[in-house]
Amino acid sequence: MEDFLEKFSDCLQKEAPFCATECPFRYDVLDFIDKMRKGLFNAAFRLYRNATGFPHIAAGLCRAPCEGVCPMGGAGGAISLRLLERACLDFAKDKRAAGYNLPAKGKRVAILGAGPSGMACALRLSAKKYGVEVFEGSGRMGGRLWDFMEPEIFLGDFREQLRNEEYALRLDSPVRGRDELDGMGFDAVYVATGAGGAGFGLLDAGAGGAGSLVYGGVGWFAGGALVGSGGARALSDGLAAATAIDSYLKTGNLPGPRVDAATRMILEPSRLVQAPAVVPENGLSFSEGEARREADRCLKCRCDACRIYCDLTEFTDKWPLRIRDEIVATTLPGASEVKATPAKRLMSASNLAGICKEVCPAGIDLEGLILAGRQSMHRQGKAPWAFHDFWIRDMEFSNGDGAALCMPPPGRDSCAYAFFPGCQLGAGDPLLVERAYGALLRARPDTGLLIRCCGAPAGWAGDVHRHGEAVAGIQAEWERLGRPTLIAACPSCMLELGRYAPQLPLRSLYETLHEWGAAARLEAAGPVGEGPYAVFDPCAARHDAGAKSAVRALAEGAGCALRPLAGQERVTRCCGYGGQPGVASPEYASFVARKRAGESGLPYIAYCVNCRDAFVKEGKECVHILELLFGDGGGMARPATASERRRNRSDLRRGLLDRLWGVSVRQEGPDDPGGLDIRMGEGLLARMDEDRILEDEVRSVVEFCQRTGRRTYDGEKGTFSGYRKIGHMSYWVEYRLAGAEGAIEALNAYSHRMEIELEAVWNGVRTQPDL
Amino acid sequence: MESGRSRICDRCKVELRLMDAQFSYLKRSFRHKVPRCPECGQVYIPEDLARGRMREVETTLEDK
Numbered sequence: 001m002e003d004f005l006e007k008f009s010d011c012l013q014k015e016a017p018f019c020a021t022e023c024p025f026r027y028d029v030l031d032f033i034d035k036m037r038k039g040l041f042n043a044a045f046r047l048y049r050n051a052t053g054f055p056h057i058a059a060g061l062c063r064a065p066c067e068g069v070c071p072m073g074g075a076g077g078a079i080s081l082r083l084l085e086r087a088c089l090d091f092a093k094d095k096r097a098a099g100y101n102l103p104a105k106g107k108r109v110a111i112l113g114a115g116p117s118g119m120a121c122a123l124r125l126s127a128k129k130y131g132v133e134v135f136e137g138s139g140r141m142g143g144r145l146w147d148f149m150e151p152e153i154f155l156g157d158f159r160e161q162l163r164n165e166e167y168a169l170r171l172d173s174p175v176r177g178r179d180e181l182d183g184m185g186f187d188a189v190y191v192a193t194g195a196g197g198a199g200f201g202l203l204d205a206g207a208g209g210a211g212s213l214v215y216g217g218v219g220w221f222a223g224g225a226l227v228g229s230g231g232a233r234a235l236s237d238g239l240a241a242a243t244a245i246d247s248y249l250k251t252g253n254l255p256g257p258r259v260d261a262a263t264r265m266i267l268e269p270s271r272l273v274q275a276p277a278v279v280p281e282n283g284l285s286f287s288e289g290e291a292r293r294e295a296d297r298c299l300k301c302r303c304d305a306c307r308i309y310c311d312l313t314e315f316t317d318k319w320p321l322r323i324r325d326e327i328v329a330t331t332l333p334g335a336s337e338v339k340a341t342p343a344k345r346l347m348s349a350s351n352l353a354g355i356c357k358e359v360c361p362a363g364i365d366l367e368g369l370i371l372a373g374r375q376s377m378h379r380q381g382k383a384p385w386a387f388h389d390f391w392i393r394d395m396e397f398s399n400g401d402g403a404a405l406c407m408p409p410p411g412r413d414s415c416a417y418a419f420f421p422g423c424q425l426g427a428g429d430p431l432l433v434e435r436a437y438g439a440l441l442r443a444r445p446d447t448g449l450l451i452r453c454c455g456a457p458a459g460w461a462g463d464v465h466r467h468g469e470a471v472a473g474i475q476a477e478w479e480r481l482g483r484p485t486l487i488a489a490c491p492s493c494m495l496e497l498g499r500y501a502p503q504l505p506l507r508s509l510y511e512t513l514h515e516w517g518a519a520a521r522l523e524a525a526g527p528v529g530e531g532p533y534a535v536f537d538p539c540a541a542r543h544d545a546g547a548k549s550a551v552r553a554l555a556e557g558a559g560c561a562l563r564p565l566a567g568q569e570r571v572t573r574c575c576g577y578g579g580q581p582g583v584a585s586p587e588y589a590s591f592v593a594r595k596r597a598g599e600s601g602l603p604y605i606a607y608c609v610n611c612r613d614a615f616v617k618e619g620k621e622c623v624h625i626l627e628l629l630f631g632d633g634g635g636m637a638r639p640a641t642a643s644e645r646r647r648n649r650s651d652l653r654r655g656l657l658d659r660l661w662g663v664s665v666r667q668e669g670p671d672d673p674g675g676l677d678i679r680m681g682e683g684l685l686a687r688m689d690e691d692r693i694l695e696d697e698v699r700s701v702v703e704f705c706q707r708t709g710r711r712t713y714d715g716e717k718g719t720f721s722g723y724r725k726i727g728h729m730s731y732w733v734e735y736r737l738a739g740a741e742g743a744i745e746a747l748n749a750y751s752h753r754m755e756i757e758l759e760a761v762w763n764g765v766r767t768q769p770d771l
Numbered sequence: 772m773e774s775g776r777s778r779i780c781d782r783c784k785v786e787l788r789l790m791d792a793q794f795s796y797l798k799r800s801f802r803h804k805v806p807r808c809p810e811c812g813q814v815y816i817p818e819d820l821a822r823g824r825m826r827e828v829e830t831t832l833e834d835k
Contacts, residue, residue, distance in 0.1 A: 341834070732818070748818065753796060757793040
């Protein structure tokens with residue numbers, strides 16, 4: 001986990017926008033723009049005033065260096081922050097200076113020079129209630145401002161902003177030597193005597209470039225035109241000096257040289273949208289409407305590639321640094337009573353699609369951190385079992401005797417290739433697996449068959465041990481088959497096996513079918529709907545260029561016209577299934593599926609059956625590439641229910657063994673335990689699928705209730721209710737006895753995760769040994 | 772919520788009454804009144820309780 005956390009130090013989330021680092025005042029431009037966009041001119045004015053000290057002087061001195069770095073410069077014209085700042089001066093109704101009611105500090109500061117820099121320092125320090133005395137050599141305030149702007153502008157600004165502050169101004173009082181201030185009781189001095197003014201040794205090399213020294217217990221600081229800062233920069237020097245002096249008087253430390261670090265911000269290219277600059281109709285300044293429209297053009301530059309591409313950051317409205325902090329807090333050892341676990345559900349909701357590290361300019365791997373977080377939670381026994389229980393049990397079923405299959409090709413002992421269809425393709429449609437295998441066999445009769453789960457559910461659950469067992473299981477079967485090249489149908493299996501069992505030679509089914517096409521005698525079933533289509537590349541196939549192009553070639557060979565899918569061009573994204581958030585955060589899974597489905601009006605061609613099912617569930621027309629090649633042309637089929645998915649896997653295994661190897665297998669277990677004839681209506685089956693309740697589980701509950709008599713009876717409705725705990729879950733079924741033949745009609749089923757305890761112990765006596 | 776008043780325990784043939792039952796989830800235990808058979812303790816959890824309040828508590832505990 002530490003490895004992933006380390007990378008976060010490179011996160012650019014907090015980097016300033018380009019314009020702000022060019023501005024001498026380095027103020028919060030994004031906040032300013034936001035206020036201007038909303039027409040909150042008073043608030044925008046306050047922000048600008050607080051940043052500049054003297055807003056009218058700053059606006060007058062501004063030479064708009066920001067415009068040179070604004071990315072909009074190449075997309076319709078740089079944002080005119082200068083005119084926006086002027087607009088906030090024009091339209092703010094309340095421009096009274098702020099007054100701060102603070103106790104006097106009891107320390108005194110001399111300021112040499114009443115130019116913009118000296119006055120800015122005086123403003124800040126007097127607002128902090130230092131005793132401030134300004135010594136000006138000439139007979140007037142303003143220094144070089146007299147050359148740049150009308151005196152009423154800067155004199156008015158001095159007057160207004162200093163309205164609530166007390167300070168002493170000594171005109172015609174040049175200070176020529178340090179000793180002149182001796183005995184006057186100053187604790188610090190700011191020297192802003194202007195270009196060519198007295199420097200008091202502060203500009204010498206000995207000052208270390210910082211322009212500050214301590215002489216006889218008094219801190220001396222230099223700034224403004226004296227140190228070469230012109231215009232607005234001189235003003236900002238005065239503000240910075242006030243901060244440095246405040247810090248010096250509190251701590252005794254002199255500041256280092258003022259470093260204005262350049263921003264490392266990187267703007268996601270897709271953020272740049274052409275928009276013509278707003279030109280003031282009067283040629284000089286914005287109207288209110290013009291100002292708001294210009295502010296609206298601003299891209300509000302910040303590094304937000306993750307927020308654009310990662311669905312989880314959008315859904316949770318969280319930035320990566322916060323997610324990191326929450327994951328760190330959540331995975332810290334310790335009981336939840338004594339520490340917060342804010343990211344528990346967030347970690348479980350992630351699709352683990354790895355989009356973040358693809359789009360992040362700093363290469364931060366949030367997916368890796370989340371997976372490591374899940375593993376940590378599992379190790380600590382703090383991962384709620386319910387989040388992954390359904391798929392773990394599904395995986396165990398897939399790898400069990402009723403569904404798993406490992407066979408060399410018919411009539412042979414070993415093989416050069418083995419088809420690895422994964423667990424979900426056959427669960428969705430066993431016919432596709434059988435026909436795809438048939439095609440492979442026609443091309444290469446030395447192709448065996450290995451049907452198992454790749455272990456992804458355990459990996460996604462953070463269960464490292466169980467995941468390792470699943471991968472070892474595949475490895476053992478692969479050895480048994482004579483180490484064939486595995487031909488995987490599922491892109492997630494490809495990714496998982498490539499990552500965790502790199503020693504297994506592996507290729508994609510789609511590349512193989514494309515390459516072996518003629519020998520496999522592919523006869524496409526033909527398009528099942530009106531074209532054209534867009535191919536939806538699953539997140540797992542992101543770097544599998546071979547599979548991507550093979551699927552397109554196969555689809556076109558089947559007569560489909562294809563169009564690109566805009567949302568997937570930069571980086572393939574998840575359909576919502578990955579990482580299995582369906583229980584932990586069904587809202588999120590559905591949010592992602594809906595979003596992906598809406599990214600094109602075209603029907604999709606998928607080559608991951610989980611993508612196909614996720615889209616069809618959201619009402620999106622989507623067909624699996626194997627349906628185009630081997631389907632019955634039936635078009636968009638309803639995804640199989642959870643129970644059908646198990647039956648299909650058993651049927652697939654039995655059917656293949658029978659038809660290809662001549663082995664007949666008895667159907668595993670009676671459908672109705674205890675010889676009961678239990679019936680379920682369509683409506684109930686649909687609700688059960690939604691709740692991930694299997695038909696076998698309903699049968700098991702009814703059988704238990706009938707056998708033990710542990711059930712309640714509703715006299716009004718004539719129905720029985722009872723429950724049984726299966727695994728971790730407790731399942732309830734309401735049913736009635738239908739007719740004389742002993743048939744039972746299940747009417748309702750629901751479940752809960754919490755356990756009913758000690759039911760069998762009643763009045764201190766254990767009454768029910770079977771519970 | 773369905774009270775279970777017209778509901779009887781099928782074995783003891785007595786009406787269920789609201790009585791304390793003990794539940795546990797994710798290493799935490801708590802008690803709640805649910806319809807039970809006063810004779811043998813058989814519990815009945817109505818659907819709206821399972822999908823409503825119980826789900827809420829489950830979600831809260833999962834986030835803890």
